[in-house]
Amino acid sequence: MRLVRIFLRRHLGGMQKPVWNICMALWIVTTAASCSTQKFLLPGQSVLNSNMIEVELTPELSASANEISGVLKDSKNFYSQIPNSRFLALFRFSMRMYCLSSPADSNWVNRYLRKQGEAPVVYDEGLALRTAEQLRGMMESKGCFRSQVTFDTVRWKKNEVRVVYHVKPQHRYRIREVNYAAETEEVHRFMQSMHESSLLRVGDFYSQDAIVSERSRIAQLLQNAGYYRANESLLTVRVDTSFLSNELRIDVLVHNPVVQERDNEGIHSILLQKYRIGNVYIQPINTSIRQEKIGFDTLLYPYKLRSRIVDYRFVFNGTMDMKPQTVVRNLFLFPGATYRPRMAQQTYNSLLSLRTFKYVDVEFVESPRSCDTLPLVDAKLRLISLPKHRLSTSLELNNASPFGSQQLGFWGGNLGLETGVEYQNKNLFGGAELLKVKGSLLFELPMLVFRDTTFNEFRDYFSSFDAGLEVSLDLPAFLAPFAKNIVWQRVKPHTQFSLGANYQYKSYFERVLSNASFGYLWSRNSKVQHRLTPVELTYVRFLSVDSAFMSRILGFSDARLKYQYSDHFIMDLKYELLYSSQQYNERSNFSYVLLMAESAGNVLDVVSRLTGVGVDENGVRRILGVPYSQYVRFSAEGKQYFYYGAKSVFVARMLLGVGVPYSNSISLPYEKSFFGGGPTTIRAWQLRHLGPGTYSTVGTIDVERTGDLLLVLNMENRFPLFSIFEGAVFFDAGNVWLFRNSEEYPGGEFSLKTLPQSLALGGGLGVRINASIITVRLDFAIPFYDPGQETALRWRLPHWKFNQIVTNIGIDFPF
Numbered sequence: 003m004r005l006v007r008i009f010l011r012r013h014l015g016g017m018q019k020p021v022w023n024i025c026m027a028l029w030i031v032t033t034a035a036s037c038s039t040q041k042f043l044l045p046g047q048s049v050l051n052s053n054m055i056e057v058e059l060t061p062e063l064s065a066s067a068n069e070i071s072g073v074l075k076d077s078k079n080f081y082s083q084i085p086n087s088r089f090l091a092l093f094r095f096s097m098r099m100y101c102l103s104s105p106a107d108s109n110w111v112n113r114y115l116r117k118q119g120e121a122p123v124v125y126d127e128g129l130a131l132r133t134a135e136q137l138r139g140m141m142e143s144k145g146c147f148r149s150q151v152t153f154d155t156v157r158w159k160k161n162e163v164r165v166v167y168h169v170k171p172q173h174r175y176r177i178r179e180v181n182y183a184a185e186t187e188e189v190h191r192f193m194q195s196m197h198e199s200s201l202l203r204v205g206d207f208y209s210q211d212a213i214v215s216e217r218s219r220i221a222q223l224l225q226n227a228g229y230y231r232a233n234e235s236l237l238t239v240r241v242d243t244s245f246l247s248n249e250l251r252i253d254v255l256v257h258n259p260v261v262q263e264r265d266n267e268g269i270h271s272i273l274l275q276k277y278r279i280g281n282v283y284i285q286p287i288n289t290s291i292r293q294e295k296i297g298f299d300t301l302l303y304p305y306k307l308r309s310r311i312v313d314y315r316f317v318f319n320g321t322m323d324m325k326p327q328t329v330v331r332n333l334f335l336f337p338g339a340t341y342r343p344r345m346a347q348q349t350y351n352s353l354l355s356l357r358t359f360k361y362v363d364v365e366f367v368e369s370p371r372s373c374d375t376l377p378l379v380d381a382k383l384r385l386i387s388l389p390k391h392r393l394s395t396s397l398e399l400n401n402a403s404p405f406g407s408q409q410l411g412f413w414g415g416n417l418g419l420e421t422g423v424e425y426q427n428k429n430l431f432g433g434a435e436l437l438k439v440k441g442s443l444l445f446e447l448p449m450l451v452f453r454d455t456t457f458n459e460f461r462d463y464f465s466s467f468d469a470g471l472e473v474s475l476d477l478p479a480f481l482a483p484f485a486k487n488i489v490w491q492r493v494k495p496h497t498q499f500s501l502g503a504n505y506q507y508k509s510y511f512e513r514v515l516s517n518a519s520f521g522y523l524w525s526r527n528s529k530v531q532h533r534l535t536p537v538e539l540t541y542v543r544f545l546s547v548d549s550a551f552m553s554r555i556l557g558f559s560d561a562r563l564k565y566q567y568s569d570h571f572i573m574d575l576k577y578e579l580l581y582s583s584q585q586y587n588e589r590s591n592f593s594y595v596l597l598m599a600e601s602a603g604n605v606l607d608v609v610s611r612l613t614g615v616g617v618d619e620n621g622v623r624r625i626l627g628v629p630y631s632q633y634v635r636f637s638a639e640g641k642q643y644f645y646y647g648a649k650s651v652f653v654a655r656m657l658l659g660v661g662v663p664y665s666n667s668i669s670l671p672y673e674k675s676f677f678g679g680g681p682t683t684i685r686a687w688q689l690r691h692l693g694p695g696t697y698s699t700v701g702t703i704d705v706e707r708t709g710d711l712l713l714v715l716n717m718e719n720r721f722p723l724f725s726i727f728e729g730a731v732f733f734d735a736g737n738v739w740l741f742r743n744s745e746e747y748p749g750g751e752f753s754l755k756t757l758p759q760s761l762a763l764g765g766g767l768g769v770r771i772n773a774s775i776i777t778v779r780l781d782f783a784i785p786f787y788d789p790g791q792e793t794a795l796r797w798r799l800p801h802w803k804f805n806q807i808v809t810n811i812g813i814d815f816p817f
Contacts, residue, residue: 039097039122039161040160040161041105042100042101042105042122043161047125047161048124048125048162049086049122049162049163050083050086050123050124050125051085051159051162051163052085052158052164052165053078053081053084053133053164053165053167054164054165054167055074055077055137055169056167057070057074057169058170059171063172063173066174069174069207070146070171070174073140073141073144073145073146073174074169080133080137080139080140081133082129082132082133083123083130083133086120086122094120096120097121098119099118099120100115100116101119102119103115103116103119125165130155131153133167134151134152137151137169138151143209143210143211144174144207144208145174145208146173146174147175148172149170149171149172150169151169151170152167153165153167153168154168173248174207174208174248175207175250176248176249177204177205177208177249177250177251178249178251180197180203180252180254181251181252181253181254182194182196182197183254183256184256184274185255185258186256186273186274188275189224189229189256193254196220196223196254200216201219202252213239213252216239217237217239217254218234220254220256221234221236221237224256225342226344227276227340227342228276228277228342229274229275230277230366231259231261231274232274236256236257236258236259236274237255237257238254239252240253240255258272258273258274259272259274260272272374273374276340277340277341277372277377277378277379278339278341278376278378278379279335279339279341279378279379279380280337280371280380281337281381282314282315282333282335282336282380282383283315283383284314284315284316284326284329284330285316285317285384286324286329286385286387287384287387288323288387299318300315300317301316301326302314302315302316303315303316303327303330305327312336312338314333316329323387323429323432324385324387324434325432325433328432328433329353329385332349332352332353332356332478332494333349333352333353334346334348334349334352335349335364335381335383341366341379346364349362349364349383351528352494355494355525357428357434357436358387358388358428358429358434359388360386360387360388361385362383362385363383363384364382364383365381365384366380366381366382368380389428390429391425392425393423393424393425393426394424395422395423396420396421396814397419397421397813398418398419398420398681398812398813399417399418399419399420399811399812417446418444418688418689419443419446420442421444422442422443423440423441424440424441425439425440426438433477433478433479434478435478436475436476438472438473438474438475439472440471441469441471442468442469442470442472443470444466444467445464445466445467446466448465466508467506467507467508468504468507469504470502470504470515471502471503473500473501474498474501475499476496476497476523478494478496479495479496479497480495480497480522482522493525494524495522496522496524497520497521497522497523498521498523499520500518500520501518503515503516503517509548510547510551511547511548511551511567512547513542513543513545514543514545515673516541516543517538517539517541518538519535519537519538519539520535520537521534521535521536521537521538521576522535522536529582530579531579531580532577532579532580533576533577533580534577534578535575536575537573538573538575539571539572541571541572542569542570542571542572542672543569544567544568544569547567555567555746566669566671566672566675566708567672569628569629570628570629570630570631570671571626571629571630571631572602572630572671572674573603573606573630574600574601574602574603577598577599577600578596578597578598579598580595580596581593582594591642591643591645592643593640594639594640595638596638596640597637597638598635598637599634599635600634600635600636601634601635602632602633602674603631603632603633603665603667606625606630607623607630607665610623610625611623623666629666631663631666631671632663632664632665632667633663633664633674634661634662635660635661635662635674636659636660636661637657637660637712638656638657638658639655639657639658640655641653641654641655641817642654642655649721649728650719650721650722651719651720652719652720653716653717653718653719654716654717655714655715655717655817656713656715656716657683657713657714657715658712658713659676659711659713660711661674661710663710672708675708675709676709676711676712677689677692678690678692678693678707678712678736678762679691679692681810682816682817683716683734684714684764685732685734685764685783685808685810685816686734686764686766686786686808687762687764687785687808688808690707691706692707692737692738692762692790693709693738693789693790694707694708694737694738694739694744694749694750695740695750695751695756695760695789696760696789696790697747697749697750697790698749698790699790707738708738709740710739710740711739711740712736712738713736713737713761714735715736716732716734716816716817718730718731718732718733718816719731719732720815726771726773727769727770727771727772728769728770728771729767729768729769730769730770731767732765732766732768732783733763733764734762734763734764734765734783735761735762735763735764736761737760739752739760740752760789762785762789763785763787764786764787765783765784765786766782766783766784766807767781767782768780768781768782770815776813777815778811779810779812779814779815779816780809781811781812781816782807782808783808783810784798784799784802784806785798785802785806786799
């Protein structure tokens with residue numbers, strides 16, 4: 003290696019550093035490709051290069067080649083020995099890295115190479131024999147009975163071998179007939195309904211996997227029909243292959259259970275009977291309260307279930323911090339009802355939806371009162387509470403340099419920070435009431451704040467400042483006149499109240515927002531959730547507006563900006579629909595969709611028109627002397643998660659939004675408008691600094707920009723790096739637009755013809771640090787295409803400068 007370095011220095015010493023790096027990389031790759039595996043092998047050993055399958059078809063099977071190919075498509079899953087992995091399906095880079103180390107040396111370099119690399123896979127004849135047996139079993143499990151599999155090895159290179167498995171298949175059998183029966187007459191009648199939904203269909207190829215799934219399905223159906231003792235072990239499946247033309251018959255028989263008598267007099271068979279629920283025992287456990295009492299107390303709680311009263315038994319040690327009614331009305335297990343395990347799953351989901359319990363366990367045991375004439379099973383619920391109090395924080399840090407800025411250095415741009423603190427009480431009054439108190443702070447520092455000492459007031463240090471406080475209360479019930487007619491267990495109802503206030507300061511205005519709302523949230527299943535907010539009130543009061551800025555917007559004939567920077571009142575109605583197919587604690591692909599529809603001002607407009615009160619000289623209708631907003635607004639968010647490999651995921655997201663002002667409003671209110679840019683949408687632009695359309699701020703005062711339409715497309719690939727560090731590569735596209743042409747925002751109007759030219763494009767790299775309880779996000783983004791620039795300068799990469807990187811630091815993933 004020393005000679006190589008001398009040669010490179012003599013002949014390439016005058017080259018630039020990138021060329022030197024390329025040469026070194028080529029040398030490493032070449033060395034890795036040529037390193038020998040022999041030093042890691044014992045005499046007579048060989049490295050497994052690959053596994054191959056050769057199918058030997060007889061002339062009568064040649065027409066069934068596609069069928070046989072379908073049987074073998076999953077053959078890789080049955081290999082007992084897998085060759086070393088290949089990069090791009092060509093190079094065994096990990097194995098070559100491992101072989102760069104010395105087996106006789108354990109210094110840190112060799113340890114690192116062996117840790118990051120992959121040891122050569124040494125061919126094992128015993129494992130090859132096991133693979134042949136497993137392949138033969140796979141053929142049989144898919145209907146190719148009496149198939150044969152043998153193998154041999156082919157020498158490949160000096161110390162490597164390929165294993166070739168020779169498969170001699172037979173004709174694949176199809177199902178001719180399926181029969182269901184049971185030893186008990188009642189169960190036999192029940193089994194006759196299995197044909198319609200059976201996984202074993204006449205005409206299909208025989209499949210052992212289908213039989214296993216059918217056994218499980220039948221056992222579940224029997225249990226959910228009330229047969230407590232039913233399980234897969236009671237099912238016998240017989241396969242008759244004596245028919246001609248490669249067909250078979252499948253008989254499914256349900257046996258009666260065999261039990262041990264309580265007095266140990268012997269073992270005998272009993273009838274498979276339907277069970278009913280006897281007692282329901284509920285044991286709440288509060289881990290935050292020290293349990294000093296020895297023994298348990300039992301509380302009998304009667305609950306009205308439609309036209310009858312049922313009794314639930316609460317078992318607790320010491321104090322019980324949860325009201326019995328709150329727990330009971332979320333149960334799907336009723337004394338006297340037919341035993342059905344699926345009701346236990348619904349109970350589990352319903353109790354967890356209260357967001358008060360960390361652990362919910364449901365167990366069924368045969369009741370001591372059970373007998374042949376009245377089979378009973380008792381349900382035992384164990385509930386472990388979450389900590390009652392919770393404090394959490396959030397953080398978003400953003401840095402960006404204005405395009406064209408001559409500032410040098412990584413932190414040459416404006417610095418923005420958004421942080422929040424939230425307190426939660428998960429059981430405020432003992433009925434799973436959730437209280438939230440959230441404080442937020444957002445500010446942006448101008449780029450010269452650390453160098454300019456001429457600022458006189460505190461606010462001079464900020465280009466924007468935002469502070470807010472919100473208090474909300476979530477009750478696990480419907481507070482409404484119609485609530486008595488609702489079956490609580492089916493809808494998981496919540497009533498939500500909130501109050502909030504927000505102070506906002508920017509270099510050209512200062513205002514205060516106050517808001518209040520109440521609404522309902524409910525869900526019929528774990529995938530779909532509804533939220534209806536009948537009343538949401540927002541009052542916006544401007545404390546001051548910069549005189550120069552106001553003079554500028556008064557000079558426009560379009561009063562859009564003037565409207566947005568004046569006092570106004572909003573009374574809206576909102577509905578949201580959330581769909582998510584994500585499975586808890588499962589790594590599987592899933593979809594997420596959030597739809598929202600909002601309408602404002604209609605009730606106030608009707609009142610104003612009926613009374614004729616509150617109309618000013620310009621025809622603008624007011625409530626308590628303040629103009630009210632009227633608009634409709636729709637938005638949609640869709641996300642799709644694709645998991646691959648052990649820890650990698652690809653995420654695609656689309657955001658759509660449209661708002662239409664009408665009647666008493668000439669534009670959307672500022673706080674209801676759509677904004678472009680930001681750390682969770684288009685990351686190469688700061689929040690509210692993109693759009694609308696191709697609007698350019700060159701030669702103008704750059705105010706925060708708003709739009710009536712929003713389109714955002716995001717793609718992000720997340721992958722592991724090392725330890726707790728993960729990497730990300732992302733691409734963002736989108737913008738905001740106006741419905742109508744605007745004098746203050748030239749080029750901001752939406753048009754399908756100019757849509758491609760008005761889409762902003764950006765992308766970058768990110769790092770995620772997965773600590774034990776939080777994920778810290780660090781994203782570096784640059785603009786690829788900026789529609790707000792002159793036409794010749796819109797593609798930004800040729801004009802890109804290092805100090806124009808937009809840096810986003812935050813908690814958790816952006817979406």
